[in-house]
Amino acid sequence: MNLFDLSGPDAIETIPFPEHKDGLLPYIERRQPVLLSGVRAALPFTRQWNYDYFRESLTSIRIQRKSEDGIFHYLGFERVPMSDFNEVMETTHNGYALEPLLGHGVSEDLPADISVTLPAFVPDTGFRVSNLYIGPGQNKSLLHYDETHSLLMMLEGRKRFILFSPDQSDCMYAYSPFSLKAIRENRVVDSKIDCQNPDFTTFPKLSRARGLAGWLEDDQALFIPAGTWHFIEAEGRNVSVNYFWFQNRFKDWLHQPLLDFWLKRRAIGVLDQLRKVKHKLSAA
Numbered sequence: 635m636n637l638f639d640l641s642g643p644d645a646i647e648t649i650p651f652p653e654h655k656d657g658l659l660p661y662i663e664r665r666q667p668v669l670l671s672g673v674r675a676a677l678p679f680t681r682q683w684n685y686d687y688f689r690e691s692l693t694s695i696r697i698q699r700k701s702e703d704g705i706f707h708y709l710g711f712e713r714v715p716m717s718d719f720n721e722v723m724e725t726t727h728n729g730y731a732l733e734p735l736l737g738h739g740v741s742e743d744l745p746a747d748i749s750v751t752l753p754a755f756v757p758d759t760g761f762r763v764s765n766l767y768i769g770p771g772q773n774k775s776l777l778h779y780d781e782t783h784s785l786l787m788m789l790e791g792r793k794r795f796i797l798f799s800p801d802q803s804d805c806m807y808a809y810s811p812f813s814l815k816a817i818r819e820n821r822v823v824d825s826k827i828d829c830q831n832p833d834f835t836t837f838p839k840l841s842r843a844r845g846l847a848g849w850l851e852d853d854q855a856l857f858i859p860a861g862t863w864h865f866i867e868a869e870g871r872n873v874s875v876n877y878f879w880f881q882n883r884f885k886d887w888l889h890q891p892l893l894d895f896w897l898k899r900r901a902i903g904v905l906d907q908l909r910k911v912k913h914k915l916s917a918a
Contacts, residue, residue: 637777637829637865638796640840641847646797651676651753651855658755658857662783662881665859667797667846673787673853679749684790685723685768685873692716694743695768697729703828705776706730706769709820713741719768723871727770735875737763752877753785760880767874774867777806777825780860781895782878787855791872796845800861803890805843811897817905822898823891829865850874861892 648669652658653676661668674681688695696711697719711732722729734740736750750764762782771791779800786793798806807826809816827837834841850856850866858864860882886892 635832637827637832637845638794638847640832640843640845641796642844644846646846646848648854652755655754655757661857662859665800665862665886667859667862668857669848669850670785670855670857671853673789673855677751677753677787679751680787680789680875683873683875685871688766688768688873689716689720691745691748692733692743693745694741695719695731696733696741697722697731700728700730706773707776708732713743723768723770727772729770730773731766731768733766733768735764735766737761737878739763750875756785756877756879757881762878762880764875764877767872767876769868769872771868771870771872773872774829775865777827777829777863777865778823779863779891779895780823780858780878781882781892782880783860783882784858784876784878785855786850786858786866786874786876788850788852789873789875790852791868791870791874792852793850793866793868793872793874794847795850795856795864795866796847797858798843798845798863800859800863800889800891802843802863803861803894805839806863806891807837807840808891808894811894811901814901814905817898817901822902823895825863861886861890863891 646667646669648671651670651672694713694715696713698706698711701707719729719731752761809821809824827840832840887896
């Protein structure tokens with residue numbers, strides 16, 4: 635049994651890619667996931683984007699290696715020549731690329747002709763980052779949520795997803811905001827659940843969860859509202875680009891899991907300050 639067995643009977647709604655600033659607003663206000671069709675028509679700069687395009691355009695790329703559990707945890711990264719990453723894609727498959735294209739963390743090595751613009755419904759003031767993801771296949775995420783809204787656009791391959799609404803957070807078994815060990819390990823938005831082999835004895839509330847499952851296909855985008863738990867698994871070679879942006883209401887931060895996130899970030903801030911004080915004392 636795996637996490638996809640918890641999918642409910644409802645199918646996710648699909649709409650045309652919105653081309654005006656309020657086009658996604660009803661879904662944002664309802665915190666409702668939705669599939670968007672027609673990415674390339676709405677965002678012409680993506681029309682040529684696939685693995686071959688980036689293999690030829692990039693000289694280097696930022697990648698992570700699998701952890702012991704076979705998951706890419708988005709923690710440790712290394713920058714490698716694109717030729718080395720291509721060898722990984724063709725042979726060992728032990729590498730998953732995450733390259734910022736716009737916003738926080740963009741590399742000076744990024745070619746100027748790889749330009750990204752925001753969809754009309756993503757506000758400039760709330761925008762955080764747009765990332766390129768490239769995987770060899772069978773790459774999977776942890777069960778987690780994001781504090782921001784997310785739009786994941788599929789440009790090659792397909793990914794299977796299951797989403798759980800924020801009001802099911804009690805069934806998702808997040809790491810406690812009062813666990814110093816979890817905070818030191820950056821377990822801020824993760825679940826303790828093994829998505830491939832869920833343990834319903836250790837996590838009994840999980841059996842009550844009902845998710846929204848589907849496939850994200852080439853030229854589609856998946857809108858994932860902030861605080862929505864999700865697990866995503868790629869089928870074969872895959873290329874996708876996402877956007878993260880803040881557009882949360884105050885009342886959203888008063889409920890789980892975003893309230894937990896706020897507490898954990900404050901705890902991390904305190905720990906960072908304590909480390910700085912300790913370093914200064916040691917130096918003195």
